[in-house]
Amino acid sequence: MLQNYFPILLFVIVGLLVGVGPILLGWLVAPNRPDPEKLSPYECGFEAFEDARMKFDVRYYLVAILFILFDLEITFLFPWAVVLKELGAFGFGVMVEFIAVLTLGFVYMWKKGALEWE
Amino acid sequence: MMEFLQGILGNEAGLTVWTLLKIVAIVAPMMGAVAYLTLAERKVIGYMQVRIGPNRVGYFGLLQPLADGIKLLLKEIILPTQSSKGLFLLAPVLSIGPALAAWAVVPFTDKLVLANTNASLLYIMAITSMGVYGVIIAGWAANSKYSFLGALRSAAQIVSYEIAMGFALVGVLMVSGSLNLVDIVNQQGHGVAGGSALSWNWLPLFPLFIVYLISGVAETNRAPFDVAEGESEIVAGFHVEYSGMAFAVFFLAEYANMILVAAMTSLMFLGGWLSPFPASWGVLGASGFIWMALKISLVLFCFLWFRATFPRYRYDQIMRLGWKVFIPVTLVWVFVVGVWMMSPLTLWN
C-alpha cells in the first residue's frame, strides 16, 4: 500500500518546488529597487493609520466552528458510503439516525439565526 | 523504460527518476493548459462582450500568455515594509503546492494514473482543503487592510462551500461504493443506458451535480463568487500587495484549481474518459483521453461563461446560498439516493 503513496510524496515536493522556483527566478531576474513609498502598504494614497491586523466579527469564528462539526460529519459519512451496498437497509437506518440528530442541530442554528449574515 | 532506468541507476533511484519523469509529464502540460486557459478566458469573455480580446501578440493572440509570463518575470517582487517577510513569500507556495499535488491521483484514462490509491477522493478533498492556508497567510502576512478583509471573506466562503461539496461527494460514493476514482468512472460505464451519457452520475444525482459545480466555482473564488478579490471594493483582496512572480504563482494556483475542479466534475458526474455514445458506435463509442479533455473543456467553458454573465453576489447572499440552500439540498438528495438504493428500483448493483 505504501508504494502507492510514494508518487504522492514526490508530487507534493514537486508542487512546492513549482511554487518556489518562479519566485526565486523572479528574485534573480527582476530588478530590486526598494523605495519607502513603493513598499508602504496600499491604502488609497493615505499613510496607513494603524496596524491592519484588526479584530473582526465573531461570526467568522462561528462559521469556522460549524465547519469543523460538519467536516467531522462528512468524515463519518465517507466510510459509510463506501460500504453502504454491503450494509444494506440496516446500515442506511444507522446513518439516518446519525444525520437526524445532526439535522436537529442544523435546524436549531437555522432558527437561532446563526446562518444569517446581515 | 523504467527497467532501463533501474538498470543504470539502481532500483530505488531508477523508480524515483521514473516517477519524477511521470510527474513532469503531468505538471508541464498542466502549466501549458493554465497559460492557455488565461488566454481562452480573455478571448471567450471578449467575444461574449462583442470585443475580440487579445490579438496583437502572435497570430490570433496565441503568444499572449508567453508575453504575460515574461512581463511578470521582469517585474520587481515587492515586500511591503510592515509585512511578515517569510510568511509573505510562503503564502504563494502554499497555494500552488496543494493545487498541483492533488493531480497525483487524478486518472486520465483507466490505465493512465500516477497513484491509483484506494482513498483518491478523500486525498483530493484533504489536499484541496489546505489551499485555504495560502489565502489566509497571504492576507495576514501582507499587513494591509484590503488583504486582510479579502483573506477573511475568502476563508469563510471556502470552508462554507466545502461542506456542500463534501455532501455532494458522499452521494457519488454511495452509488459507486469506492473512493478510487478509476472505480467511480468505471461504475458509470455500466448502467441501464449501457454506458452512454444517460448512465453517468449527472442524471440520477442531478441536484448533487449542480451543487458540486457551483460550489466548485465558489471554492476557486471565481466570479460570481469573487468577493475575496472584488476589484471594485477591496481592489484585489488577499493578493493586493503581491507583484511580479509572487503574484504569478497565485494566478497559476487559481487556474490550476479551476482545471482540477473541472476534472473532478467530469470524473465524478460526467463519466470521465467514457464516450457519451453507446459502445456499439465504433470509433465514436470508444472511450479515451480525448473525451475527458473535451469534458474538462466544457466545464471550464461554463466557468468562463458564468464570469461573463452573472453579476457578483453579495456576501450575505453567498453565505445564504452555501448554508441554507446547498446543505439542505444535498442532505435531502443523499437521503433520496439512499432510499432509492434500498428499494427494488435501484440502478446500482
Next chain:
Amino acid sequence: MSFPTVVFYVLSAILIFAGLRVITAKNPVHAALYLVLAFFTSAGHWLLLESEFLAISLVLVYVGAVMVLFLFVVMMLDINFEKLREGFWKNAPLAGTVGLIMVGEMVLILMSPEASLGSYKGAAPLAADASNIRELGRLIYTTYLWPFELAAVVLLVGMVAAIALTMRKRKDTKFVNPGDQVVVRRDDRVRLVKMAAVKRSEPVAEAESADQQA
C-alpha cells in the same frame, strides 16, 4: 536503512522541530502555523503505519478545519505578549514539575514489560489494493454502532454550545430579507391619493418668476 525508515526519521525530525517551535514562537500566528506543520507530519507517520484513512482524515479535519479556526481565533485576539510572558519564571518550576511527571509516566508505560514494545515487529505491509476504509466502514456501523451514535450527540452538543457562546445579535444592522423584498406588492409601498384639481390663483406672479428664470 530502508526507504520508509528514512522517511520516518525525516518526518520525526520535522515533527519535533515544529512541536518545539509551537511552544517557543513569540508570535501566536507563527505558533499556529507550526502546529499545522506538526499535524501534517504526524499524518505522514500514520500513513507509514498504513492507516491511510486516519492519516488523510487528520489532514482533512485538523489541518483543513480545526487549524483554520485556531488561526481565526489567534488572528482575532488582541493579546499583549509582553504581559503574557511576565509570569514565565514564576510559573516555570510548577510547569517543569508537571512536564517531568508526564515524561516519567510515558517512560513507565513504554518501558513496561506489558507493552513489550521491544518485541513488536511492526504491522505487516498491506497489499497494494488493501483498503482499510472499507474495513473501518464494516466495523463502525455494526460493531461500534453505539459509540458512533453517541458521536452524533457529542457533535450536536458542540453545535448548540458554539451557537450559545458566540451568537450575538447586532442591533445596528440594516438587513433586509430578500424573500420579503421579492413578495412585496405595489399596494404595500405606494398609496395613490385622489385630489381635486387646484386652480392657479396668481397667474401674474407666475409670469414674473418665469421672466426671472429666463
